[in-house]
Amino acid sequence: MKQLDYFLADEEATIAMGTALAMVVKTKLKQGIVVFLNGDLGAGKTTLTRGFVRGMGHKGNVKSPTYTLVEPYDLADWHVYHFDLYRLSDPEELEYMGIRDYFENNCCCFIEWPEKGARLLAKADLIINMAYQDEQRIIKLQAESDHGEQVILALAQIIKL
Amino acid sequence: MTSSKYPFSLSQPVYSATQVLQNEALVAKKLNIAMPELMERAGTAAFKQIVKSWPKLKSMLVICGKGNNGGDGFVIARLAHLAGFNVLVISLNDELAQSNANFAYQKLQASGVEIIKQKALLGHDLEQAIANFSGELIVDGIFGIGFKGQLSIEVKKLIEAINQHKAKKLSIDIPSGLSASTGYVESSAVNADVTVSFIVLKQGLLTGQAANYIGDLFLDDLGVGADFITYVSQLKHNKDVVFSQGTTDLPRLTKRLATSHKGNIGLLLAIGGNTGMPGAIRLASEAALRCGAALVSVSCHQHSQSMVFNGRPELMLAATTAKELANSSVINKAKVLIIGPGLSRDEWGEQMLNLALLQSKLSVIDADALHFLSEKPQFNSQWVLTPHPKEAADLLHCSVAEIEDDRFKAVKEIAQKYGGICILKGAGSMVSDGQKIWLNPTGNAGMASGGMGDVLSGIIGALLLQMPDAFKAARLACYIHGAAADRIANKNGQRGMLASDLFAELQHLVNEHE
Numbered sequence: 001m002k003q004l005d006y007f008l009a010d011e012e013a014t015i016a017m018g019t020a021l022a023m024v025v026k027t028k029l030k031q032g033i034v035v036f037l038n039g040d041l042g043a044g045k046t047t048l049t050r051g052f053v054r055g056m057g058h059k060g061n062v063k064s065p066t067y068t069l070v071e072p073y074d075l076a077d078w079h080v081y082h083f084d085l086y087r088l089s090d091p092e093e094l095e096y097m098g099i100r101d102y103f104e105n106n107c108c109c110f111i112e113w114p115e116k117g118a119r120l121l122a123k124a125d126l127i128i129n130m131a132y133q134d135e136q137r138i139i140k141l142q143a144e145s146d147h148g149e150q151v152i153l154a155l156a157q158i159i160k161l
Numbered sequence: 162m163t164s165s166k167y168p169f170s171l172s173q174p175v176y177s178a179t180q181v182l183q184n185e186a187l188v189a190k191k192l193n194i195a196m197p198e199l200m201e202r203a204g205t206a207a208f209k210q211i212v213k214s215w216p217k218l219k220s221m222l223v224i225c226g227k228g229n230n231g232g233d234g235f236v237i238a239r240l241a242h243l244a245g246f247n248v249l250v251i252s253l254n255d256e257l258a259q260s261n262a263n264f265a266y267q268k269l270q271a272s273g274v275e276i277i278k279q280k281a282l283l284g285h286d287l288e289q290a291i292a293n294f295s296g297e298l299i300v301d302g303i304f305g306i307g308f309k310g311q312l313s314i315e316v317k318k319l320i321e322a323i324n325q326h327k328a329k330k331l332s333i334d335i336p337s338g339l340s341a342s343t344g345y346v347e348s349s350a351v352n353a354d355v356t357v358s359f360i361v362l363k364q365g366l367l368t369g370q371a372a373n374y375i376g377d378l379f380l381d382d383l384g385v386g387a388d389f390i391t392y393v394s395q396l397k398h399n400k401d402v403v404f405s406q407g408t409t410d411l412p413r414l415t416k417r418l419a420t421s422h423k424g425n426i427g428l429l430l431a432i433g434g435n436t437g438m439p440g441a442i443r444l445a446s447e448a449a450l451r452c453g454a455a456l457v458s459v460s461c462h463q464h465s466q467s468m469v470f471n472g473r474p475e476l477m478l479a480a481t482t483a484k485e486l487a488n489s490s491v492i493n494k495a496k497v498l499i500i501g502p503g504l505s506r507d508e509w510g511e512q513m514l515n516l517a518l519l520q521s522k523l524s525v526i527d528a529d530a531l532h533f534l535s536e537k538p539q540f541n542s543q544w545v546l547t548p549h550p551k552e553a554a555d556l557l558h559c560s561v562a563e564i565e566d567d568r569f570k571a572v573k574e575i576a577q578k579y580g581g582i583c584i585l586k587g588a589g590s591m592v593s594d595g596q597k598i599w600l601n602p603t604g605n606a607g608m609a610s611g612g613m614g615d616v617l618s619g620i621i622g623a624l625l626l627q628m629p630d631a632f633k634a635a636r637l638a639c640y641i642h643g644a645a646a647d648r649i650a651n652k653n654g655q656r657g658m659l660a661s662d663l664f665a666e667l668q669h670l671v672n673e674h675e
Contacts, residue, residue: 005386005387006171006387007171007172007173007174007386007387007390008171008410009171009172009173009174009404009407009410010172010410012172012410012411012412012413013171013172013407013410015410016170016171016407016409016410017171017410019409020170020409131391133391133394133395136174136394138387138390138391140387158170159169159170159171159409160165160166160169160170161165161169161170161171161173161380
């Protein structure tokens with residue numbers, strides 16, 4: 001199974017989807033993952049990531065990293081990095097911030113606007129496309145690696161639909 | 162393309178039969194899926210479910226009607242035959258050449274399955290043919306979602322013969338006789354053990370009388386569900402939006418800060434409990450306490466006071482007449498009102514309601530308060546109305562049958578006419594703000610007992626205190642109410658469940674949903 005599509009009714013559903021992804025990573029995959037997030041502004045990319053970060057065990061706020069490029073969450077067993085590369089003017093900037101260190105084994109990277117990072121990013125395990133209509137969204141998850149496929153398979157078992 | 166059992170983890174859009182019939186072929190065409198292929202996928206999905214639900218089963222009777230539903234039946238019959246089942250098919254369509262099902266029929270015929278045509282049954286009757294069937298499963302492919310209106314006498318007899326048979330029953334897409342748009346059953350419908358529905362959920366599967374007929378409900382999107390949803394959501398005239406509530410994406414209560422105190426959560430004032438009616442308002446106010454309403458004050462009739470407060474010292478006494486209540490500080494302090502449980506339709510009750518309606522506060526309007534409201538309709542965006550079908554009929558000045566005939570229309574109309582949020586109770590409770598409708602998946606027949614509605618009012622009141630969005634509070638309240646009853650039914654069974662049994666579960670549930 002390489003692709004999964006889901007309908008998300010509202011913000012709560014988007015968060016629930018992120019949380020389900022976290023469950024899969026924590027309990028099935030048991031290692032880090034690189035996720036590229038595509039979709040217009042307002043499509044729910046940050047909301048999805050918020051659900052994921054909370055699902056991984058973060059208790060506090062989850063804010064958008066638009067101005068900081070990356071928002072790190074150092075949790076007990078995991079590091080979650082939420083990138084928003086919208087304001088990146090040159091992929092070289094990623095070199096200065098030591099981008100390679102972010103793709104370790106127990107690191108989960110959720111990357112918005114991955115195309116701005118060009119070739120300096122690690123290869124994605126999962127590409128997520130989100131499109132919206134009012135509050136509702138369609139999320140399409142595409143596996144790009146064996147890990148990605150494992151995630152999609154496990155997700156289909158968790159999300160009964 | 163996998164099938165899942167309802168209820169689902171994520172909320173899903175739900176469609177009327179018309180929406181599905183108008184758009185499914187268009188969407189399939191966009192995806193380059195021809196009608197025979199879609200039928201093949203549907204039949205395959207249903208057959209897989211048969212094997213999954215009854216792994217030991219080896220024989221079946223497939224009854225195929227004239228439409229696409231019959232075509233799905235032909236596919237099931239062929240697949241079952243190829244898998245070594247003993248298969249008998251009854252086809253009610255004598256003019257297959259013109260139909261979408263013709264391709265599936267030709268393939269079935271080529272496979273060598275025994276097919277009885279209705280014509281050939283002349284002289285014998287159909288019911289006899291069914292009674293003579295000695296196998297383990299009857300597949301109902303008589304009507305699909307296109308069915309509406311009345312059954313002919315022949316089909317009614319046919320459905321009754323199916324229901325009397327001791328075999329298991331599987332309905333394709335929807336039990337024949339049930340309206341896919343409204344969940345209404347005019348005279349008779351197939352009593353399925355399993356229903357396998359396709360592409361998207363249909364409204365009629367989830368409310369009204371559906372629960373009596375559908376058995377276990379499975380949905381298979383046939384690989385076109387997401388595209389269907391996207392396509393329909395982009396249609397301009399698509400204003401009717403109905404959702405089935407998922408089990409993992411419910412609205413949530415905000416976490417309480419360690420420094421929260423009863424003052425910043427707020428005061429709930431519950432009004433009702435006229436003379437001789439202390440139970441209802443007690444149930445509502447105790448439920449509110451259990452759902453996190455920090456301060457609950459009760460304004461009831463003087464004669465009811467001792468009963469209402471007996472053994473529950475956390476409740477606070479408020480004035481016992483409208484006049485005294487109007488002059489008390491409690492009415493100003495209250496952040497949310499509940500009015501109606503045990504109010505009665507006398508002067509005492511009416512004065513209490515008039516006082517409550519003068520306050521511009523978030524309010525839950527229930528029971529006899531709804532009756533008064535139906536006599537003098539008002540519009541207010543601050544309230545949550547909780548009618549059962551009879552009260553809904555009063556509010557819309559129509560008959561209960563008209564409400565049951567289209568609950569979707571009713572719940573929306575009440576919210577539009579009176580404002581605020583309307584919860585239409587009964588199997589397949591639904592919540593509407595006048596535009597969107599959310600169907601609640603929890604609850605069971607054990608809830609058909611006195612006081613259950615009062616408990617719901619209390620839950621809503623408590624959640625209105627703690628959540629900023631009344632629509633979301635109402636949705637979560639319905640869910641928690643039904644989920645509490647489901648947990649008790651799992652432990653003790655449905656029969657004999659009391660409204661007050663819900664209290665302990667309610668406390669667990671509100672804490673699970675923060």
